[in-house]
Amino acid sequence: xxxxxxxxxxxxxxxxxxxxxxxxxxxxxxxxxxxxxxxxxxxxxxxxxxxxxxxxxxxxxxxxxxxxxxxxxxxxxxxxxxxxxxxxxxxxxxxxxxxxxxxxxxxxxxxxxxxxxxxxxxxxxxxxxxxxxxxxxxxxxxxxxxxxxxxxxxxxxxxxxxxxxxxxxxxxxxxxxxxxxxxxxxxxxxxxxxxxxxxxxxxxxxxxxxxxxxxxxxxxxxxxxxxxxxxxxxxxxxxxxxxxxxxxxxxxxxxxxxxxxxxxxxxxxxxxxxxxxxxxxxxxxxxxxxxxxxxxxxxx
Ligand SMILES: [Zn+2]
Numbered sequence: 001x002x003x004x005x006x007x008x009x010x011x012x013x014x015x016x017x018x019x020x021x022x023x024x025x026x027x028x029x030x031x032x033x034x035x036x037x038x039x040x041x042x043x044x045x046x047x048x049x050x051x052x053x054x055x056x057x058x059x060x061x062x063x064x065x066x067x068x069x070x071x072x073x074x075x076x077x078x079x080x081x082x083x084x085x086x087x088x089x090x091x092x093x094x095x096x097x098x099x100x101x102x103x104x105x106x107x108x109x110x111x112x113x114x115x116x117x118x119x120x121x122x123x124x125x126x127x128x129x130x131x132x133x134x135x136x137x138x139x140x141x142x143x144x145x146x147x148x149x150x151x152x153x154x155x156x157x158x159x160x161x162x163x164x165x166x167x168x169x170x171x172x173x174x175x176x177x178x179x180x181x182x183x184x185x186x187x188x189x190x191x192x193x194x195x196x197x198x199x200x201x202x203x204x205x206x207x208x209x210x211x212x213x214x215x216x217x218x219x220x221x222x223x224x225x226x227x228x229x230x231x232x233x234x235x236x237x238x239x240x241x242x243x244x245x246x247x248x249x250x251x252x253x254x255x256x257x258x259x260x261x262x263x264x265x266x267x268x269x270x271x272x273x274x275x276x277x278x279x280x281x282x283x284x285x286x287x288x289x290x291x292x293x294x295x296x297x298x299x300x
Contacts, residue, residue: 057275065291066267069284070224072168073242076212078287079162085169088112089140101127102134111139112169115222122197131189138173141166170222181217190220195232198224207237226253226260242286259298266290
């Protein structure tokens, strides 16, 4: 009798293992992510505590990671942290090889080569749609340059020095040679398509209460994929995205057939992160209290 009971227990256990294997077998993702991730930006809550992870990424992060990366939030309350944007920015007028498919408002515009290339990729796709009159009117700005602008334009138009995304090195002001961005084909195209290239139109008309900034159809910010896609799909301002991600702890997005899982972890001191999935990953701080791990090329 005791042997029968033992066999029954083994069978039940095997059944449980088989079920677990089945649900993970197709994608290597926890089943909840795989099932709900069939539309871009569909948020899912992280259920990792309930079922032990089959695989995981484990690595150490230091507290200064909170202030580094493409997802740093900067607004009237949160300042630009010390960063290397000044060293990375080059004068585009002197680097003509980086100017391809768009114009420059003047000869002082500076940008990191990486951001210039991301912008070039985007405008080349816009040109295929017949939209090709883009102009960069502002790129990287040092605190001194922001101070001068602030004194010239005032607080309604210009951010307080130390609180401009331009000083992060991740923002661009875009104009059109054909008119105001609000109505120009370039502005309309950016609003509809910038997210595909990792950019967001950072200060939309209906989010001024959240962003604290007037409608700026010309100001785009680089955050990278899939973050721009998640914000577009859910109609979230950057502030809202970071709040939702923090609440839900993880979100899955499928963009152009590529699966990403985004995790938020609070980080206050040296921390070992355990991410319940295996793949390539990128790290960015949120500039307040934690880091965001973006996993892609997920190993099945
Ligand atoms: Zn701007």
